[in-house]
Amino acid sequence: MSKTHKMSTGLAFTPEKDLKMFSRMAAKGKRLDGFSGIGHGWTFTDAPPEDAIFDLTYEKDPSPDYFDIFRAAGWSSVVSMGDVHVFKAVPGTPPVHTSQESRREEIERQQKQFGRYSAITVSVWVFIFAVLWLMGVKWGITFNVLLFAAIPVVYTVLPLLGYTHRLRAARQAT
Numbered sequence: 001m002s003k004t005h006k007m008s009t010g011l012a013f014t015p016e017k018d019l020k021m022f023s024r025m026a027a028k029g030k031r032l033d034g035f036s037g038i039g040h041g042w043t044f045t046d047a048p049p050e051d052a053i054f055d056l057t058y059e060k061d062p063s064p065d066y067f068d069i070f071r072a073a074g075w076s077s078v079v080s081m082g083d084v085h086v087f088k089a090v091p092g093t094p095p096v097h098t099s100q101e102s103r104r105e106e107i108e109r110q111q112k113q114f115g116r117y118s119a120i121t122v123s124v125w126v127f128i129f130a131v132l133w134l135m136g137v138k139w140g141i142t143f144n145v146l147l148f149a150a151i152p153v154v155y156t157v158l159p160l161l162g163y164t165h166r167l168r169a170a171r172q173a174t
Contacts, residue, residue, distance in 0.1 A: 012162030013166070026054075058083050059085060114157075121156045128149050129146055
């Protein structure tokens, strides 16, 4: 059984591109298997080809009933990572989000969550900078430490920007 890796386009920015990729891969006989980590994207394993559509939801600590509701609506759970849950169904199944309002509310929750994460990571980055500056640490060392400390900032601020952009677009669509 071989594994295939595909880059994610970024769920905060263009989740529809990843969802279409999942459908294309399923048609080629590649089953979505999980997320291979930062910088790698999605993993797929060999499986029989299938005609499927995909959608995703964000829910922190879902109850067992959460998945039963989707199952009853024709969606099966494919993979969950943290608060991201990917589902698949046969084409023609009603969408996971039955209204633009429910989709917008979900994006708002994600935006708020990444707003909190961003505030924390940026504050820590500024604190590290201030401590290094006050200690008079050489610029080369300071630069390297700040560069390393910027990694969590990037992985929180960029999704915040993506969700903010999507939320703005969703509000303009209604």
